[in-house]
Amino acid sequence: DAGITQSPRHKVTETGTPVTLRCHQTENHRYMYWYRQDPGHGLRLIHYSYGVKDTDKGEVSDGYSVSRSKTEDFLLTLESATSSQTSVYFCAMGQGNEQFFGPGTRLTVL
Amino acid sequence: AQSVTQPDIHITVSEGASLELRCNYSYGATPYLFWYVQSPGQGLQLLLKYFSGDTLVQGIKGFEAEFKRSQSSFNLRKPSVHWSDAAEYFCAVYGSSNTGKLIFGQGTTLQVKP
Numbered sequence A: 001d002a003g004i005t006q007s008p009r010h011k012v013t014e015t016g017t018p019v020t021l022r023c024h025q026t027e028n029h030r031y032m033y034w035y036r037q038d039p040g041h042g043l044r045l046i047h048y049s050y051g052v053k054d055t056d057k058g059e060v061s062d063g064y065s066v067s068r069s070k071t072e073d074f075l076l077t078l079e080s081a082t083s084s085q086t087s088v089y090f091c092a093m094g095q096g097n098e099q100f101f102g103p104g105t106r107l108t109v110l
Numbered sequence B: 001a002q003s004v005t006q007p008d009i010h011i012t013v014s015e016g017a018s019l020e021l022r023c024n025y026s027y028g029a030t031p032y033l034f035w036y037v038q039s040p041g042q043g044l045q046l047l048l049k050y051f052s053g054d055t056l057v058q059g060i061k062g063f064e065a066e067f068k069r070s071q072s073s074f075n076l077r078k079p080s081v082h083w084s085d086a087a088e089y090f091c092a093v094y095g096s097s098n099t100g101k102l103i104f105g106q107g108t109t110l111q112v113k114p
Helices: none
Strands: A004-007 A010-013 A019-025 A031-038 A042-051 A054-057 A064-070 A073-078 A087-095 A098-101 A105-109 B003-005 B010-014 B019-021 B024-026 B033-038 B044-050 B056-058 B064-068 B073-078 B087-094 B102-104 B108-113
Touching: A004 A087, A010 A019, A019 A031, A019 A087, A019 A105, A031 A064, A031 A073, A042 A064, A042 A073, A042 B087, A042 B102, A054 A064, A073 A087, A098 B044, B003 B087, B003 B102, B010 B019, B019 B108, B024 B073, B033 B064, B033 B073, B044 B056, B044 B064, B044 B073, B073 B087
Parallel strands: A010 A105, B010 B108
Antiparallel strands: A004 A019, A019 A073, A031 A042, A031 A087, A042 A054, A064 A073, A087 A098, A087 A105, B003 B024, B019 B073, B033 B044, B033 B087, B056 B064, B064 B073, B087 B102, B087 B108
């Protein structure tokens, strides 16, 4: 969806380093989500936000933190990246019962 | 707990043939169900959704899905597949009344033979 972007689109980093992924939306949606996609697992929810400064954990939140200081931005931080966090990360925005997804960030942790 | 199962990891069909992708869900109340498609290197695009009412729902790109409560299923169908339909397909259920969280199946990869 054109109203939601992610940066960077690709990143390679080393084990132990912190990494921050950014999601930006222009649709003023209240809800935003971070998922990771891994083969055989579909998409799994990491964290989500239901408003500025309001966030909660998803099913795979260990090792991740998030922040939302503005409606349009939702940041995902890997505090100390591990190889198990190599994945494709998708951000989504939602209102009501529908979500719209960003293009994804491919993260490789060496 | 809510869950979604897509029994077929990989399906291959010939171009022009019909397609059915299976999805089974576990959810205590009336589910809100979705099908998304992901083309290689792309994000997810919503194909169709079911909230209530008519159990046969029409989506984009000629896809349809039928909700069958008795079978806890929401199978996706297309009468004639095109080569451009080759992609990964995800079924999802809306897992919470307050947060909009989606629970996804594992995905089915569709390959289309010429």
